[in-house]
Amino acid sequence: MVKTGPERSTVVLSLLLALVVGALAYVLLRPGNDDTSARRDALEAATTAAIDLTTYDHDHLDRDFAWVDDRATASFAKEYAAANKPLRAIITKLEAHAVGTVVEASATMQDSSRAKVLLFVDQTITNGTDDKTRTERNRVVMSMVKRDGTWLVDDVELR
Numbered sequence: 001m002v003k004t005g006p007e008r009s010t011v012v013l014s015l016l017l018a019l020v021v022g023a024l025a026y027v028l029l030r031p032g033n034d035d036t037s038a039r040r041d042a043l044e045a046a047t048t049a050a051i052d053l054t055t056y057d058h059d060h061l062d063r064d065f066a067w068v069d070d071r072a073t074a075s076f077a078k079e080y081a082a083a084n085k086p087l088r089a090i091i092t093k094l095e096a097h098a099v100g101t102v103v104e105a106s107a108t109m110q111d112s113s114r115a116k117v118l119l120f121v122d123q124t125i126t127n128g129t130d131d132k133t134r135t136e137r138n139r140v141v142m143s144m145v146k147r148d149g150t151w152l153v154d155d156v157e158l159r
Helices: 006-029 035-054 058-065 067-071 074-094
Strands: 097-111 114-127 132-147 150-158
Touching (some): 067 074, 074 150
Antiparallel strands (some): 097 114, 132 150
């Protein structure tokens, strides 16, 4: 039986709607073609950086602080080096050791190459001179930028 009139129009409209919805779903959900992938990558890079930022041992500070050379912008690397200069003496004197753990994190995209990441970071610090341990609960906002395919730390704010 061949459909005519209003029945045929309804079928055609239904097919067109299904095609539009399918095409839209394909475009929005295709891996690597949406902001979900970029957000996930920025979140992963920020999480790794937050752990590296809050983890160190007095015996190998140069190695522990070197992460910034490859995973931060030049401006942040300069700020980081300046901030760590006075801390090195304190960490060494106290024979301190710290381990950072990201408890929770969330990223929001500002555009395809810039993201803000909120991280809840617990840092367990042990003072080696008296074996006292304390845990600091840090709230960090990390600004991330994507350059040459790599997400870099551009700024860190403690809240």
